[in-house]
Amino acid sequence: MRTQTKAKSVKTPTPEITDGTLVKKTIAGDQTAFEQLVQRYHLPLFNFICHCLNDYDLACDVLQQVFLQLYLYLPKLRTNEPLKAWLFQVARNRCLDELRRKRAVHFSELEGSSDDDDLSPLNIMPDKRPLPDEMAERNDLQAALKEAIDNLPPKFRSVVLLRYAGQLSFSEIGKTLNMPEATAKTYFQRARPLLRAALATQWQTLTAAN
Incomplete structure (x- = not known):
């Protein structure tokens, strides 16, 4: 008795449409393609802008711009x-x-081993024990991290913001800031111990209060 075997169809993942393809479709009149571009970059851009400006409404306006x-x-x-x-x-x-308009922070001097886990600022916390209640609050942690980043040397600050808030690779950071990829990576690695030290100081203050 002859048996027949049916070949199982294997579904291969559909490759993501490239930015270039979406650009070409948009130029050709496909507004859905532009909406896809917006959806693709909306969240990381907004996070980055919010970190820079510390103003939700203004960040929304800048994102639209x-x-x-x-x-x-x-x-x-x-x-x-x-x-x-x-x-x-x-x-x-x-x-x-x-x-510059607000004259709140002078960022004019901003010109100037990479594992995926360094994308999370939580990995530079000085202690792996459970955080105190105050530090465990998301808003407090974000405020502490923002203060630590704001106090970084200007040449490190933009690299750290793009890495943490924008989730950019070092290659992308280099292109964004017009610097070699290796320089962006070096600035980031030098900034990490400075952030760790700043957070450690706040950590000691919080634990002493408890």
């Missing part, structure tokens, strides 16, 4: 490269403009 600039510049963009570095460069420049 970034995507408006993207829409206007679509015909001029290189479609063979991801848009991430370009978008964060635009976002950073917009943040600098707002900060």
Whole structure:
């Protein structure tokens, strides 16, 4: 008796549509393609802008400006490269403009081993024991980290913000800040012990209070 075996169909994951393809579709009149671009970069851009400006409403406005600039510049963009570095460069420049207007923080000096786990600021906490109640609160932790980042030397600050808030790779950070990838990585590694020391001071203050 002859038996027949049916070949099982194996579903291969559909590759993600590239930024370049979405750009070309948008230029051709496909507004859905532009919405996909916005959806792809909305959250990391917003997190980065919020960290820079510390103002939710202003961050919303700046984010809209970034995507408006993207829409206007679509015909001029290189479609063979991801848009991430370009978008964060635009976002950073917009943040600098707002900060200069507010005169709140002078970021004019910002010019100037990589494991995925270093994307989380929690990994630089000085102690692995359970956090005190005050530090365990998300808002308090974010405030402590923001203060520590704000006190970094200017040349380190933008690299750290792009790494933590924007979740950019060192290659993307280098493109965004117009510096070699190795320099971005070096700045980040030098900033980590400074952040750890600043958080350790706050940690000691909180634990002493308890």
